[in-house]
Amino acid sequence: MTATFKTIDRWMFGWGSPTSLGILRIAVGFLAIFNQTFLAWQYRDWYSDAGFTPRWVATRWLGELPAFALDSSGRNSLSIPRVNLLATISDSRVMLAVLVITVILSIFLMIGLWTKSVAIALALLVMSLQHQSPAILHGGDTVIRLLIMYLALSPCGLACSVDRLIGLWKGRIAPGPVVAPLWTQRVIQVNLAILYLMAVWTKWIGFTWQNGYATWYPNRLAEFERFWIPEFMRQYPMVPITTYGTLLVEFAMVSLVFYRPYRKWVLALGVGMHLFIEYSMNIPLFSWLMIIQYICFYDGEEVTGWSKRVGERLRRYRVKFSLPDKSQGQLAALEATDPFDLVEIDSQEEKSASLAAAMIRSPGAWWICWIPGFARRILK
Amino acid sequence: MTDNPVTPGKTPWWIKAFVWFHLACIFSWTLPAHRELYDTTRPHYGTNAFLAFNAQHIRQTPIVRGYLFGSGFWQYWDMFAPNPSDTDTYGDAVVKFRDGTEATYWYPRVHDVAIPGKLPIERYRKFYERAGSEATAYLWLPFAQRVANQMFTKEQNPPILVTLRSHSMKIARPGAPQPTEYTENIYFRYVVDPKALRMGE
Secondary structure: OHHHHHHHHHHHHOEEOOHHHHHHHHHHHHHHHHHHHHHHHOHHHHOOOOOOOOHHHHHHHHHOOOHHHOOOOOOOOOOOOOOOOOOOOOOHHHHHHHHHHHHHHHHHHHHOOOHHHHHHHHHHHHHHHHHHOHHHOOHHHHHHHHHHHHHHHOOHHHOOOHHHHHHHHOOOOOOOOOOEEOHHHHHHHHHHHHHHHHHHHHHHOOHHHHOOOHHHOHHHOHHHEOOOOOHHHHOOOHHHHHHHHHHHHHHHOOOHHHOHHHHHHHHHHHHHHHHHHHHHEOOOOHHHHHHHHHHHHOOHHHHHHHHHHHHHHOHHHOEEEEOOOOOHHHHHHHHHOOOOOOEEEEOOOOOOOOHHHHHHOOHHHHHHHOOOOHHHHHHO | OOOOOOOOOOOOHHHHHHHHHHHHHHHHHHOOOOHHHHOOOOOOOOHHHHHHHHHHHHOOOHHHHHHHHHHOOOOOOOOOOOOOOOEEEEEEEEEEEOOOOEEEEEOOOHHHOOHHHHHHHHHHHHHHHHHOOHHHHHHHHHHHHHHHHHHOOOOOOOEEEEEEEEEEEEOOOOOOOOOOOOEEEEEEEEEOOHHHOOOOO
16 A cells, blocks of 8 residues: 555656656647637627626626535635736726737747746736636636646746756756656646546436437537538447547546556547547637647656657758857757757868758757847857 | 756655645546535435535535635536537627617627638637526626627617527437527517717727
């Protein structure tokens, strides 16, 4: 028993490479840009006292519990203050400015610039925006809020980030592998497992899921229509197959996914399920938000090992780039932009690949490729 | 900027305690908690006994609710559950102007727009799922007011009456004949308050 607890404790609170968290941060930032841009575009409808949801709606919405959910004495005496830094703002133009700021912070989160401060600020603002207009939230909003909050608690800026590149370049960070506490990555994993468990459990209470025809309905709702799907996918026997298949995949995401030999197969099934939902139904961002969390089931060392193996397969595209007069830290920063090891930086070599060739092979440098002359200036 | 640690350290006990508390709260809060589980007059058996105990004695406690709501970690995971919706619904409004003319207000509808436009307006469908419901009837007035404001385009001819309508069609069970017509339902009439009207908002 003690051994089991110790194993769980080691897994939950162990230290390791934060690379998976870094990749998750990039993906969350990328999707947050879309989510916050859509909201900014619709700010008059959702964040104005003249819109569909004036501020008093939030107070009413958040302050109420359904009658059956009151405590045993029949009262609902617990008034819980919500974090909302924007509660007193009535000017919709200010709300638009806040939404634009969240878009900018999402970009910074994605590239990993001032990561800790940016993640905390973004978490507070996204939470405030959601508490300001809670009647408009969908599942994707909930997932994105939780992920940004978890990232704010995590060491996600230590990997795959501009912070790291700057730190290496200026010699503030020692070159070499990074090790950090990974409990936030584990919490994200467990929270995801809880999500799937509750999704299965609440579905199993419904007679359409028990009787195998639940997917008959969503595929026929005009309001969810997206891309064309073949008719046989909407008919028997595919209806019970997709109904029970959904339950099985979701249950596997709670159980078998934690068993390493089955992990990649379960995750592949999860990706397949979400991609089908993404293709066939208009449910914005939710599927992508689910899929990107799967990276947390892999340790950072595994992800790094995978990128090195991919780089090995692509070795025929390797180039040598000559760069004299650079310090060890500067070279380490440039190497950190090249996860597939496709660019060999050499200070002695006379024959050198072009800058463009080197940058194309370094995905970590892509974010500056589009700024004319910037990369060349840094390298000089 | 923090230097990168190169050797693993030990996680403090208070972080461990916080993490287990956090996960326990999420687990309790997200467990199924449908209406029957709150019924204290009848016994519950099997997993329902566990769910009822959680719903009645743990889920609603100040600690669980207070922590999740106060920290912003609240969450619900009941997508397409317990049964997916079997009704296609969309809404619109009929607006009557001072000169007696009428116009239909188009509330964004996912079905009506091309594929690239569907994504951003899904939020309107989600909101209407709530705003068109009897349980949240308090959303009807701001909804109607918003419609009135948006339709107020001529100073001399303001809207005077907004009628909210929903259109719904049941999806038939497998094997049953599928209706093709939507049923119209007028659920709210708002006599526009001239003082609340704002042009161009």
